[in-house]
Structure formats: structure tokens, C-alpha cells
Amino acid sequence: MFFASDNTGPVHPRVMEALMRANTGHVPSYGTDDLTRAAEARIREVFEAPEAAVYLVATGTTANALALACLTNPWDTVFCTPEAHVQVDECNAPEFYTGGAKLSLVGAADKMTPEALEAALTHHGSGDVHIAQSGPVSLTQVTENGRLYALDELRALCDVAQRHGSAVHLDGARFANAIAALGCTPAEMTWKLGVDAVSFGGTKNGLMGVEAVVLFDPARAREFELRRKRGAHLFSKHRYLAAQMLAYLEEGLWLEMAAQANAHGARLAEGLRSCAEVAFLYEPQANMIFATLPRRLHRKLQAAGAQYTLFGTLEGDADEPVRARFVCDWSVTGEQIDDFLRVLA
């Protein structure tokens, strides 16, 4: 019963096989090999963006930090939500990579509204040299609390940004889960709306450790390459990043895994919903569930070996509701969910 995070599960066997296949002979290093070129081309196809600059890196924070750095001056502020991963989970990596830009918090919790963004961009775009200047907007899809922006919501935010001359970055650590949930294409969720740069996650969805950065404006390519090297994120044996990404995008494996994770998330949510003592903090829309359960239930679940994130302790009033996060990764099985729900019942 492993619901702690979507980065605790194993790598998909087809990805491991791809790594094995790639492990033969000598190939050029630092991303000049054929596999890397193929992976980059494949990503461009998936995004229907033949001109995009595409790069593979190993962690989600790398993707976010480098992408934002290419869009932000040191005297700018990035606009993100109060619970954005870039704000709360990256130990100042965005500040580091941008050379000391500020992050300004817009909206509530994990979502931003066009009105709030409009106000923030207006203030920081006033031209006053004393304040942080308007930089890019960073949105997360699937959000940190497991919610989705509808395409219309995204478009409205992109429109505001564009009107103010700000670029839009999409933190897609769970990009595949969003696509699977919305049933749209990558292009429809990104550049067709006005998104300029995407962190296209793989690690949380069955890869060993690969994310792609997609920059729809290739004019930013050279800067990205230099920032990547300077940040020590250019791998010498690049073929092993590429092999993972190729396997990921082959025959829809990425969407297959994400759809499975979402479906299991929904099944788990359904089971939790049937328990009167469970209250959802947010309506689950992908593979993550945020809910409160009375401490009594947490004790029972954890005693039975269930693993998930508890925002609090097991000690205290048995009836007090305590918040928790449950995540289904691609490898969680229906049996595990059934076991969990049996303990809960």
C-alpha cells in the first residue's frame, strides 16, 4: 500500500529494457549522440513544435530552475502560487539559478486567477526602478494539490501574461497525468494557449530520472545550453537519458502509465469518499488525493503498513481530523488499493 509519492515506485520495465539496449558500444558524449537527437525530435513531434528547443535533464527542479532562469532577469520577480513547487519545495533553486530574482505569490494555495495575476503584473510592470520588475509566470499542471487548470483557465492566465509581456512557464512534473485527465494534446495544453516553456516531467511517471525542457522559442536555446552546463546538469553519457525518454514516448507508454495512475487515483478517491469520516481538501482530478481522516483511521492504516504523507502526528485526539496526501504512481496495483480500502472500512 504505497501511496507516499509518485517517485517511490520502480522504473517501468520497458524503460529498463531501453537502457539495456542503449548500453552497447561507444557513442559521442554530452548529448551529441543519435539517441539524444532522436529523443529531441520525438518530443518536438509530441508537442507539434518543429522549431522548439528541447533538452533532457535529470530532475524536476533542474528543469524548472533552468527554464525559469532563461526567462527571468535577476531584478525580476517570478509570479507563482503560494504552494507552487518552485516556491516551497526547491530550497531557493529558482532564486539561485536566476541570480537572485524574487518569487511573488499570486492566487491562493495552488491556483492562480487572472484577476490576481493582472494586479500583480500591473504593479510590477509600473516601471518603478525600486521594485522587482515583472518576470515570467510559472503555473503548475497538475497542480501541487492534485487539481487541474481547465484549458480555458490556462488560456485566460496566458492572455493576461501576454498582454503584460510576461512569458509563461508550465511546471509539468505531472504533465502526463494532466494530458491523460484532460484528454487534450500537449500542444493544446501549451503553446496553443501561449505557454512559452514547459518542464515536461518523466521521473514521477515511471522513468529513472529524466525531464525535458521544451522552449517553444528556439532563440533561447543557446542560453539554455550554457546555463545547463554552468549548472553542472549536462550529462556526459547522455544516451541513457535519451533512451529513457524514447521508451517513454514510444507507443504511448507515457500516457498509458499516467492514465493508469489517474484511474487508480480515482478508484482510491471513490473508496475514501464512501467513508463518512473522510473529507477531501480538494476534489481529486488526477493521481493525488488530499484529505483529512480522523487520527484513529490513520493509526489503523499505518499499523497495517499503508504508506502515505501525514501532515501531523499519530499522537493526540483519536477523533481529530489530520490531513494526508495519497499518491498513486503508475505501478500501484488495484489490489493495493483494495487492501487499503479494506483496512479503512
Place this chain on the structure above:
Amino acid sequence: MFFASDNTGPVHPRVMEALMRANTGHVPSYGTDDLTRAAEARIREVFEAPEAAVYLVATGTTANALALACLTNPWDTVFCTPEAHVQVDECNAPEFYTGGAKLSLVGAADKMTPEALEAALTHHGSGDVHIAQSGPVSLTQVTENGRLYALDELRALCDVAQRHGSAVHLDGARFANAIAALGCTPAEMTWKLGVDAVSFGGTKNGLMGVEAVVLFDPARAREFELRRKRGAHLFSKHRYLAAQMLAYLEEGLWLEMAAQANAHGARLAEGLRSCAEVAFLYEPQANMIFATLPRRLHRKLQAAGAQYTLFGTLEGDADEPVRARFVCDWSVTGEQIDDFLRVLA
């Protein structure tokens, strides 16, 4: 005939098998898993340093940049040689990670002398607030030109650094090759001489992408962890770094591969030496050879498919000597060397 670099070859099969074995079930992320703890413990054993703080990262530049950042204030200067990897091959990563420290060049080419270091440390340790202040000394072993510091040479440099209160960092991208060549222990080449921090390379010696940073003073551990996360170098699926490192250190695989690479380097050097037209720039001591060959020979070798680094072009006077670098990685075969030498002859 693949002599371009020791990062162009495949991963050792035993390492790939270890990755496969590690790929089962759910384990905690971000380095809190059992495999990571085991790998860290194993490295402490190998270094006979039970108190050392040990971390796994994915690239050599990461290891160097984070290790140096823990030893350097932004107003300091790092002392390294004019051809040090940190100076010439990392696109300002040390400057970036240290927050803008300077690199001062000491010694000639790839080696430093105690006299030159003494002078540099004296100057930058004068207390004058206008100049860059004395920071750590960074030495590379095996050096960038394929040479070795004898243990006595290293000790003399460490003594100077210690007398001036400067820490010593060892860039050991080819640490295994140095140990195999010198026949000493890791402890004898590092902390027993006064080395404070080591970049313990694996990627150039048969791993997919893992280096360890060994900090002999555990007081620096916490800072390293925060710098690693802030630099976006903390992997979520950390077990796959650990599995590689454990396989590397198991039953001496690391030294077996390095000894093989060195032996093949020696065999290639021997063959080249027998050719009157070849001149060595440096006496090869490990798995790298720097030599000049007349352009005529380069043309012949490259036409036959030999891959190596040519510092110049094939166009021009056929008799003009042109510099080249030949590297043997663990996977280069004796046959390949024989083929190469046959073409040369």
C-alpha cells in the same frame, strides 16, 4: 578504435545488473533509502573514514562545484592549475556555485608546485581587503594531461595549504585510475595526506552517471545537503545512483576496470612510442596519452575509423605535427589497440 574519451563507452554489465535488481517495489525517495545508506557506508569503508560525510551526485562538474562551494567564500579565490578541469571545462560552474569566487591559476599546465602555491597563498592571505582572499586548493589526480602526482608531491602541496589554513579539494574524476596506477589506498591518497574533500569519480570508469563527494570533516555535511538541493542535484529516485555505486565498489570492480584501462593505455603508449614520428607531450601514467603525430598519420588513422581528440585540423602540411589525445576506457579491447597500431605502422 574508440579513444575519444572515457565517457563514450558503455556501462559495465555488472552495473546494469545492479540497476535491474534495484528496480523492484517502492522505496523512500531523496536518498533516504537503504541502498543509498549502504552505498554511503561502503564508500566510508573504502576510504577508511568512518566519520566522513558522503554524497552521490550525477556529474563530475556537480561533484567539483558543490565540494568547492562548501570550502569557499564568495570573496575567496580557489587555487588551481591553468589547465584544471574546474578552470577550463566547466563553463564557470565553480564561479556559479561559490557565489562568484575567483579561480587563481597556480603552477604550469596541469600540475602545481609547492613553491608556486606558497607564493599564491602568501599573497592572497595578506589580509588586504581589496584582493581576493585565500580559499581552497583544488588538485586533480589523475591530472587533466594524464599525469600523476606522486604521494610525496601531494603531501607537499597539502602541507603548504594546511600551513596557510586552506582546505584541499581533490578532483578525482579518474580517482580509480590513480589508485590503480599508484598502488596505494584511497586513504593514503587523500585524508592521510591532508586532503579535505574528494570528487570520487565513477562516470568515466564504467558507471552510467555517478560521482561521490567525500567530505572528511562531517561538519560540512548539512551545508552540502542544502547546496545540493538548491543546485537541483538531489535525485528523487536515489536508489539508482546508489545501486551503481554499490556495484562499482563490489569485489573491486572499480579497480579492475581502472587497471584494465591503465593497462590498455600503457599498451597503446608502447605502440605509439615505437613510431619515430610520435612525440609524447607528457609521459603517460594512466589511461590517457597526449602526443603529436604528423598530420599524415592522423589522416590515415581517421580514415581507418579511429576516434580520438585532434587539437587541430586534418588540412595543412602533411608532415606538420598535430597534437592529439587518446583515452582508453574500461571497455576498450586489446584488439582495438592492435588494429589502431596496425594502421599506424
Place this chain on the structure above:
Amino acid sequence: MFFASDNTGPVHPRVMEALMRANTGHVPSYGTDDLTRAAEARIREVFEAPEAAVYLVATGTTANALALACLTNPWDTVFCTPEAHVQVDECNAPEFYTGGAKLSLVGAADKMTPEALEAALTHHGSGDVHIAQSGPVSLTQVTENGRLYALDELRALCDVAQRHGSAVHLDGARFANAIAALGCTPAEMTWKLGVDAVSFGGTKNGLMGVEAVVLFDPARAREFELRRKRGAHLFSKHRYLAAQMLAYLEEGLWLEMAAQANAHGARLAEGLRSCAEVAFLYEPQANMIFATLPRRLHRKLQAAGAQYTLFGTLEGDADEPVRARFVCDWSVTGEQIDDFLRVLA
């Protein structure tokens, strides 16, 4: 009728005379001259802090940024209010000087409460490597909105900080106005409460451009000196900073000017209060008034030549209240205030 800011007025004549007196002969540069030593000693006396490290710089942002940088790691977060000068008026200078630390906003508007600070320090002090780590607390006294922390309020905040191991920085751009208003000593408002570092302002109170940084723990002295030089804030002709500061502290000129500015602020506030259409945003406690006036009155005042900060435009509904800031510096006269109030009436 000049109420735009306390940095628009002239330098006090006694300060100018001191500059003239200092302008004779050759003296050592970079702060090694006798006048500088005397100014530093005098500040230590004023603060009853014989061990303190004391430095003169030319702008308030310099004082804040350097002081905070000495107290903050790049992976930390500074805690300040949403309207703190360091957050809203320094174009990311704190982020720049700290090497990319974050500013976390605590409290409402320009004041912080112990409860809010406790919560923030608890969260960021959890040890979790993914989040920004607890850094110093920065408080402003007089606050940006012209209010004062009572000594008890300051003590309560310092106690919370101390319990969590965080240092406290006091942005005292209007330090003199606070002392004049509270009637306490500099020591009573700083180190006796637990303040670790002070930006001791002079520029807003009759100097040409001098602020002192007072670090009560002299262990931070060397780092400050190197950060100051690296930041290009070490003046060669340092005597001219020192001469200003000495004149400032001589025979209580600093408090005389501040008391005068406060008294004029009170007189202006009294006049405004008698106008039914004026509403105070904050109860004025020093030399700054934040109030709303109907647009009609703004038009009248500005037509008559009154200068102050209008947070809005003169165009629109004549009866709509529009926010404004009025500041009295040392040189504003009672006549100017009377003129202003006559126009208002």
C-alpha cells in the same frame, strides 16, 4: 510645502560645516583615517556597545543588504513584513547580496506579530532540506507606514527569534525618529532586546548620504568588510562619510532633527485630523502620515504647490478618497505646515 519624502530636503548646515572642516590635507584612504575611527567609536558610545563592529556606508539599501547578507545563507529565508522596505523597495538587493536567499512575508502590512513569526520559524526550521531554511528576522522601526513597535512588541519578536536561533536585523532608516518618539536609548531599542544588527540611518535625517551598520557581535566584522568591498561600497575618501556622522552625533544633532521632524509630523497630523474628510490609514507616530483625502482636496493642495506622494491620480470622481503619504523631514518649517493646512481648510 514639501512633504514628498525625508530624502528631498537639504543637508543640515552643521553637517556641511563638518565636511568643510574635514577637507584639509592628505589622510589615509579606505576608512583607515582618524575621523573614521572617531565616528566608529562615537557610534559604539551612542549604542553603549563597546565591542560592536561599526561601519559607514552611503545608502540605506546598502546597509540593509550587507547586514542581512552577513546573517543569511543563500538557502535561507529572511522573515520580513509584506510592506518591508527590503521586500518592496530595493529591487531584489537582499536577494542579490545574500546570494539568492528568499524573503518570506510574515505579519500584515508593515508589522509582524510574535504568533505569525513563531509559525514561520517553526515551519522553516523543521530541518526539511527541500524548503528554504530559517534565516534572520528583519524588522523596521519606524515602520514603513510611520508606526512604531513598542519596546515590548520588539522584545516579544526578538524572543521568538532567539528561541529559534534566528538573528534579528533592525532596519533603522528612521532610527532617530523612533528614538525621539519612544524616548528610550539606542541600547534599549536594540541589543538589550536581542537585536543583532542595525541599519542606523542618517540620510533621511539631515545627512548627505551616510548610514551606519552596527553589528553587536564583532565576530561578523571581517565578513562584513569583505562583503562591503566586494559590493563596491568601500569608499576611498572615507573621511567625508565620517565627518557627516560625527556632526550628526555631536551635541545630539541627530535627535534634535528627528524630534523636530516628529513634532512637525504631529502638527500636520493634528491639522489633517481636524478636517472631517481626512481619514488616517494608520495612527501617525513619527514623521509620516498615511491618510485618504477626497480627490477634490488633493486637487486643491497640488494646485497650490503642495508636494507629497499620491497613490492614485487626480483624475476621477472628485469625492472619491485617494491615499497619500506626507512626510516631514528636519527642514520642513512650521510655516509650510500652516500654509498647507490653510489650503486644506
Place this chain on the structure above:
Amino acid sequence: MFFASDNTGPVHPRVMEALMRANTGHVPSYGTDDLTRAAEARIREVFEAPEAAVYLVATGTTANALALACLTNPWDTVFCTPEAHVQVDECNAPEFYTGGAKLSLVGAADKMTPEALEAALTHHGSGDVHIAQSGPVSLTQVTENGRLYALDELRALCDVAQRHGSAVHLDGARFANAIAALGCTPAEMTWKLGVDAVSFGGTKNGLMGVEAVVLFDPARAREFELRRKRGAHLFSKHRYLAAQMLAYLEEGLWLEMAAQANAHGARLAEGLRSCAEVAFLYEPQANMIFATLPRRLHRKLQAAGAQYTLFGTLEGDADEPVRARFVCDWSVTGEQIDDFLRVLA
């Protein structure tokens, strides 16, 4: 007998008078006042550069660091000489302000040759992502060792830079001394040769603390303004910088002082030359003399109260030559020089 530095002397009386005149009434802050506009306009006239962006700052290191930061990416290298002020006397300020760029040393001592520059630019302009990329060239005129580049020498260096697409920065801490010595116009020594940015010094030539940055390409203006504010170098009471600069440029005061300093430098050099035991390290061309004198003479001079920079100690062999630097600022008198030479004789 004050020859320690050109920043130890007093401010010119006409500059002090200008400060007094400026000290009346309320004027807008942060450089939006009339005096500042007039000073900027006057500098544009002096440089015959009606489009240039012009800024006043308080220290030479500020001028250099901000100017270079506007011309340099963090992954670039600045090219300067081994003895450039930006390399040896600014405690890593250029590295700090550029966000971690490297300084690469070109030429010998304090002068660069076109050949050396060509080689450096070719190497760093190769496109290789692993190395520091070609950034701007920084030249100092008068050089740190008191020498001059002839206009032809400067032109040759600018031509090389331009061919490689690199900008040229001129550190003119002693710009006036160079103009006075060469007898050319500011335009002839800068933009007409291809110089892009100038640190136009005043502090070493009779001002209290003002330097101008002149950016001939106004497209860089906005970035400069934001970097200045973020670096805490934007003064609130800006009129006092402007007043100094206006007095400096009025009726040729700047050139008058520089010519005087140069003439006294020449007179001092002449006197030294007549002493057989004095050897010049460099042929003096402006107001600085680098020479060796036997320790015996140093003892005699210093006992008589002469102040200058001794690169060594008074202890040791009386006949051993020891290096020294003698600088004449505008305020050194002919009498002082005669006194000095009398002691020497």
C-alpha cells in the same frame, strides 16, 4: 610629501563650493532632479555623445562592476590584464556583479596586445559549451602602472574585440590624466575607437566620491538602472553627486587638476631620474611613478615623513633595491616635491 595615492588628498575648493550651493531647498530624489539632468547632459557634451546613457555612482569599483555586468553574461569571461584593477583590487566585485563570470588574463602586467587578445577571443569564441564564453574586453587608461595606451594601440585592441563581437570597457579611474597626457578629446579616446562603455573617474582627481558610467549604446540604459538600484548604488540625495560632477566639468577644472597632477608627476620623475640609484619599472606617463630605490633611500625618505607605497619592508640589506609607487594628486604642491627631492639628494 604625500605621494601615497590620488585618493588621499582633499576635494577641490570649487567642488566644495558647488556642494554648498546645491544644499538649498527640497528637490526630487533618486536622480530625478535638475542638477542630475544637467550633469548627465554635460557629460554627453564632453564626450560628444548625445545619445549616450550616463550615470553617476560613488566609487570606481561600482562604475567598473556595473558597467561590466551590463556587458557580460554569467557564463562569459571578461578579458583583462593580469594587473588590472578589476582583477587584483576589487575583491571579486566583477564576479559578484556579473553573477559569476570569469576574468581571463591577457597580456603582461598592465597592458594587453592585439595578438594576445586575438588568441584569447578565438579560444573562448569557439562555441564549445564547456568553456567560458567570450565576454567584453576591459582596458585601463591610464594603466595601473602609470602607463598610457597610445590611441593607435587602443584602436588596434578595439578592432580585435569588434571583429569577435566583444564589447570594450574602459576603466578610466584616471581618465582625466590620460586625456591631459595625450592631448586628445574624450571622444577620440573612446567611442571613436570603438569603446562601448567608460568608467569616467572623478574621485582620484579632486572629487569627494563621484564616477560616471558612460554607455554609448543607450539600449543598455534600463539594465544599468536596475543593476544600480539592485546593487544599492542609487543615491536618494543625488543632487550632491551631480553638483560635484558639474563643478568638475565646469571651465575645464577636471583637466586643469589632471594636468597639474601629471606635471607634478613629471617633475617628481625628473628628480628621481637624476638619482643614479633609482630605476624606473615603467616609464612614467602620467601622475604615477613605479621605481626601485635602495632600501637606504627609503629609510631616509620615510624618516623625513614622505608618504608613498612601499612594496616591501624597511628592514634588510640597505643597498637592496625595493619597489615603490609615488602618486601625485591634484593637490600636491611643487614645494612638497622639492622637499622630497632634497631629502633624496
